[in-house]
Amino acid sequence: MSVKIKLLILVLAVAFLSFKSISEPELFSVPANFPKPSYHFESNPLSTAGVELGKTLFYDAILSADNTVSCGSCHQQSASFTQHGHVLSHGVNDKLTKRNSMPLFNLAWSSSFGWDGGVHDLDFFAVSPITNPAEMDESLANVLDKLRNSPQYPALFKNAFGSEEINTERFLKALSQFMLTMVSANSKYDRYMRKEGVKLTETESEGLALFQQKCASCHSGTLFTDFSFRNNGLFPNADDKGKFEITHDEADQFKFKVPSLRNLTYTAPYMHDGRFSSLAEVLEHYASKIEKTPSLDALLMKDGKPGISLNADEQQKIIAFLQTLDDEDFVKNTLFSESTLINEIPRKNIDAELKSFRITDETIKTLFNQSIDAYFKIKTAIEAKNSLLAAEAARSLIKTLNRIRITETEQKKFFDSYQQKLFLDAKQMIEGENFYAHQLDYFDELSAHLYILVASFKANTKVLYFNECLKSEFKWLSDAPDDISLSTDCNDKKTKTLN
Amino acid sequence: MLLCAISVANAQKTGSLSIRFDHFLGNEPLILNDKKYKNATGDEFNVSLFQYFVSNIKLIRKDGSTYDIPQDKSYFLIRESNKDSKTITLTDIPKGKFTGTSFLIGIDSTRSTSEIGYRKGCLDVGGDAKDMYWAWNSGYIFVKMEGTSPQSTAKNNMFMYHIGLFGGIGNKKTLNNIRYATIDFGKETLRIKDSKNIPQITIKADASKILNGETNIEIAKNPTVMGGPFSAKIAENYKTMFSFVGLGTLVANADKDKNALGMNQEQK
Known part of the structure; x- marks a missing residue:
C-alpha cells in the first residue's frame, strides 16, 4: 500500500472519529424489546x-x-x-x-x-x-x-x-x-424480557401467566396498552362521558383510553378520575364491581355476566406481576428532572409581595399566633410522616384563620387574598390525609403564603425564621435558625429572620 | 411556504384575482354590536363576532373543468372585525375565462390533521387561528358567530355558535361539518389577463343564514352550539350563506375601497 493511500485512510479515519465525537449523544433510542415508535x-x-x-x-x-x-x-x-x-x-x-x-x-x-x-x-x-x-x-x-x-x-x-x-x-x-x-x-420485567440476567419470582411468574390470560387483550404488548378506548365498567359519572365528548357517538359513552400499566406504584390513584387509590381496589373492580351499561366492553362480559373471573389469590399474583413493571431508574433519572436544568428559570421574588402593615388589636394578634402554632403542628406531623395528624392540624389552621377579622380596606383585601391561598393550601393537606407525598408537595406553598401574611402584618410575637433552599425552592418556617428537618439535602439554604 | 397571504406577483402567463366578501344580515349590512336584528323565529339579537375560514378555492370554466388554487395559498380567515381580511388576493392564476368559483367553508380534513409545520399564517394555532381552534378536540372552528339576545338562556344573554369538526381521524370519528359553497357568475365572465388589472369578485356572506334555513334556530333553545350533533344543522344552514354580487376591478385606493363598500364606516 502506498504512503499516499495509507495517509488517506488515516485522514478518513480521523475525520470519521472526530465526526463521531461531535455528533449528538443518543437522545432517543428504541429499547430492544419495544416496537417501532409512531412519532414523526x-x-x-x-x-x-x-x-x-x-x-x-x-x-x-x-x-x-x-x-x-x-x-x-x-x-x-x-x-x-x-x-x-x-x-x-x-x-x-x-x-x-x-x-x-x-x-x-x-x-x-x-x-x-x-x-x-x-x-x-x-x-x-x-x-x-x-x-x-x-x-x-x-x-x-x-x-x-x-x-x-x-x-x-x-x-x-x-x-x-x-x-x-x-x-x-x-x-x-x-x-x-x-x-x-x-x-x-428498564423495569424488572423489561430486564427479564431482554434476558439481562433477571428472573421473576414464582409469584410474579404466575401473575404474568394470569395477566396474559385475563388482562392482556386490552393491556397488550410491551407497552401494556392496545391504545384503544373502552368502557371498563366503572360506575358512570354523567359529567364525563369520555370519548363520547369528542365523537358524540352513543357507542363511545364512558369510553376512556386503555392506559399503560407501567410504573403503577408511582402513579396512584387510578382510573381517569382517580377513583381508586390502590391496585387492590382496581383488581376488585374488574373481578366483582363491573357496572353493566350499554357501551360496556364486550371483553368484560363472560357467559352473560360482567367481570373477569379472578379470585383473591389470583388478584394478589397479578399485582405482584404489575409491580415488576415499575421502572425506578425512570422516576429517578436526573436527565428528566428540574434539578438538572442548564438554564435557571427566573423565580418569583417572594419579598416583592410583602406589605408593611401593623396589627394593634390584641385579639387579632393572638389569632395570628394561633395560626402560626397550627402551622407548626402541621410541620411536626409532616416531619413525622403522619399525614392524618397533618390533616387535622390543617383543619385547625383553617378554623383559626377564619376567625381573624380585619377592617381597614386595603389590609382586608390583602388579608383576604392570602387567607384564600392558605385555605387552598390547607385543603391540600386535608385532601392528602393518606398521601404524605401530596402534603409535602404543598407544604412549601403553605409556608410561603403564611410567611408573606405574617411578615406583612408583623404579627408574630416570637422570632420566626423563613428558610428557602435556592435550588430545590423548598420553603418552610421554623422557630430556630438552623432548622433543616424537612430538607436534609439542602446545602444552599437562605434564612430570613422575622422579629 | 406562503399561507393565507395577500400578495401580488407578476408573471407573464398568469394573472391575479381579488375576492371581496361583503357581510350582511339578511338584506342589511352587518354592523357589529350596535345594530339589532331579528331571526326567523322572531328572536331579537345583535352580533358581536362573525368570522369563518374559506379554503380550497377553485375557479370553474364554462366546460366544468377547474383551476384549483394551490393548497398552500388557499386558506383564508375572514373576520368581520378586520376589514383587510375581507378582501383576499389570489395570484399566479393561469390566463383564462371562468364562469364561477367554489370553495370549502372551513378547513379540509388533511390540513386539520397535518403536522404543525404545515399550520402557518391563518392556520397558526398560537397566532392568527388562536380563537378558531379547539385544543381538546384538535381541529379548527370553521364558522364562528357570537352575540347577545334577550331570548338567550345562557350567561349574560350570550349566544355562541362555534361550528367545526372535520370528520375525525383514525378510530376517532366525529361529525363532518365540512361544507362547500359554489358561486355562479351568471351572465358575467371572469377574465384573468395579467397582474395589473386585477378583477374582483364580490360575494355576499349573509350571516342570517346561520340562524335561518332548513332549521330555524331558536336562540332560547340553542344559545350555545359547538361540538354537539346540532352543529350539523347549523352547517347545513350556513352552506347557503354565500351568493354572487358582481364582478368588477380591484379598487386599489383604500379610501375609494371604503366608499365602494359603503357599509364599513363602523368597522376598523
Missing part, C-alpha cells in the same frame, strides 16, 4: 439544545396565566409524571379539572393523547392544558409573547432552532422533543 421524528429531529429547551419550558410556570403552574406541577417525575395523590388535577387558582392527569412516558409510541384521545399528534397536545381554564388558563399566543419578551428564551430558541424567532411550531416541537426522551423501559 423525521419532521422534528431531536437535538440536545431542543430537548433542553423543551425541558426548560416544561418546568417553567410562564406557560400559565398567573405564572404559577408549569407542566411539571401536574406531571411530577417521582410520580412517573402524573400528580402525587391527586384524584383530579389542579390548575391555576386551584381550579379542579375533571380528570386525573395522565402519566407521561413512552409517548413516542402513542398515536392519540389524553383520556378521550381528542388530540392525535403529540405536538398539539400542550395547547390543551395551556388553554384549559381549569389547568393553565392561558392563551398560546400570550405564552409566545411572554417567551419573546423574556431575557433567556430568545437565545434558547436560537440554540435549538438556529434563530431567535419564537413561534408556535418551534415552541410545540421543543416540548415534544423533551417529552419524547422520557422513555421508561
Whole structure:
C-alpha cells in the first residue's frame, strides 16, 4: 500500500472519529424489546439544545396565566409524571379539572393523547392544558409573547432552532422533543424480557401467566396498552362521558383510553378520575364491581355476566406481576428532572409581595399566633410522616384563620387574598390525609403564603425564621435558625429572620 | 411556504384575482354590536363576532373543468372585525375565462390533521387561528358567530355558535361539518389577463343564514352550539350563506375601497 493511500485512510479515519465525537449523544433510542415508535421524528429531529429547551419550558410556570403552574406541577417525575395523590388535577387558582392527569412516558409510541384521545399528534397536545381554564388558563399566543419578551428564551430558541424567532411550531416541537426522551423501559420485567440476567419470582411468574390470560387483550404488548378506548365498567359519572365528548357517538359513552400499566406504584390513584387509590381496589373492580351499561366492553362480559373471573389469590399474583413493571431508574433519572436544568428559570421574588402593615388589636394578634402554632403542628406531623395528624392540624389552621377579622380596606383585601391561598393550601393537606407525598408537595406553598401574611402584618410575637433552599425552592418556617428537618439535602439554604 | 397571504406577483402567463366578501344580515349590512336584528323565529339579537375560514378555492370554466388554487395559498380567515381580511388576493392564476368559483367553508380534513409545520399564517394555532381552534378536540372552528339576545338562556344573554369538526381521524370519528359553497357568475365572465388589472369578485356572506334555513334556530333553545350533533344543522344552514354580487376591478385606493363598500364606516 502506498504512503499516499495509507495517509488517506488515516485522514478518513480521523475525520470519521472526530465526526463521531461531535455528533449528538443518543437522545432517543428504541429499547430492544419495544416496537417501532409512531412519532414523526423525521419532521422534528431531536437535538440536545431542543430537548433542553423543551425541558426548560416544561418546568417553567410562564406557560400559565398567573405564572404559577408549569407542566411539571401536574406531571411530577417521582410520580412517573402524573400528580402525587391527586384524584383530579389542579390548575391555576386551584381550579379542579375533571380528570386525573395522565402519566407521561413512552409517548413516542402513542398515536392519540389524553383520556378521550381528542388530540392525535403529540405536538398539539400542550395547547390543551395551556388553554384549559381549569389547568393553565392561558392563551398560546400570550405564552409566545411572554417567551419573546423574556431575557433567556430568545437565545434558547436560537440554540435549538438556529434563530431567535419564537413561534408556535418551534415552541410545540421543543416540548415534544423533551417529552419524547422520557422513555421508561428498564423495569424488572423489561430486564427479564431482554434476558439481562433477571428472573421473576414464582409469584410474579404466575401473575404474568394470569395477566396474559385475563388482562392482556386490552393491556397488550410491551407497552401494556392496545391504545384503544373502552368502557371498563366503572360506575358512570354523567359529567364525563369520555370519548363520547369528542365523537358524540352513543357507542363511545364512558369510553376512556386503555392506559399503560407501567410504573403503577408511582402513579396512584387510578382510573381517569382517580377513583381508586390502590391496585387492590382496581383488581376488585374488574373481578366483582363491573357496572353493566350499554357501551360496556364486550371483553368484560363472560357467559352473560360482567367481570373477569379472578379470585383473591389470583388478584394478589397479578399485582405482584404489575409491580415488576415499575421502572425506578425512570422516576429517578436526573436527565428528566428540574434539578438538572442548564438554564435557571427566573423565580418569583417572594419579598416583592410583602406589605408593611401593623396589627394593634390584641385579639387579632393572638389569632395570628394561633395560626402560626397550627402551622407548626402541621410541620411536626409532616416531619413525622403522619399525614392524618397533618390533616387535622390543617383543619385547625383553617378554623383559626377564619376567625381573624380585619377592617381597614386595603389590609382586608390583602388579608383576604392570602387567607384564600392558605385555605387552598390547607385543603391540600386535608385532601392528602393518606398521601404524605401530596402534603409535602404543598407544604412549601403553605409556608410561603403564611410567611408573606405574617411578615406583612408583623404579627408574630416570637422570632420566626423563613428558610428557602435556592435550588430545590423548598420553603418552610421554623422557630430556630438552623432548622433543616424537612430538607436534609439542602446545602444552599437562605434564612430570613422575622422579629 | 406562503399561507393565507395577500400578495401580488407578476408573471407573464398568469394573472391575479381579488375576492371581496361583503357581510350582511339578511338584506342589511352587518354592523357589529350596535345594530339589532331579528331571526326567523322572531328572536331579537345583535352580533358581536362573525368570522369563518374559506379554503380550497377553485375557479370553474364554462366546460366544468377547474383551476384549483394551490393548497398552500388557499386558506383564508375572514373576520368581520378586520376589514383587510375581507378582501383576499389570489395570484399566479393561469390566463383564462371562468364562469364561477367554489370553495370549502372551513378547513379540509388533511390540513386539520397535518403536522404543525404545515399550520402557518391563518392556520397558526398560537397566532392568527388562536380563537378558531379547539385544543381538546384538535381541529379548527370553521364558522364562528357570537352575540347577545334577550331570548338567550345562557350567561349574560350570550349566544355562541362555534361550528367545526372535520370528520375525525383514525378510530376517532366525529361529525363532518365540512361544507362547500359554489358561486355562479351568471351572465358575467371572469377574465384573468395579467397582474395589473386585477378583477374582483364580490360575494355576499349573509350571516342570517346561520340562524335561518332548513332549521330555524331558536336562540332560547340553542344559545350555545359547538361540538354537539346540532352543529350539523347549523352547517347545513350556513352552506347557503354565500351568493354572487358582481364582478368588477380591484379598487386599489383604500379610501375609494371604503366608499365602494359603503357599509364599513363602523368597522376598523
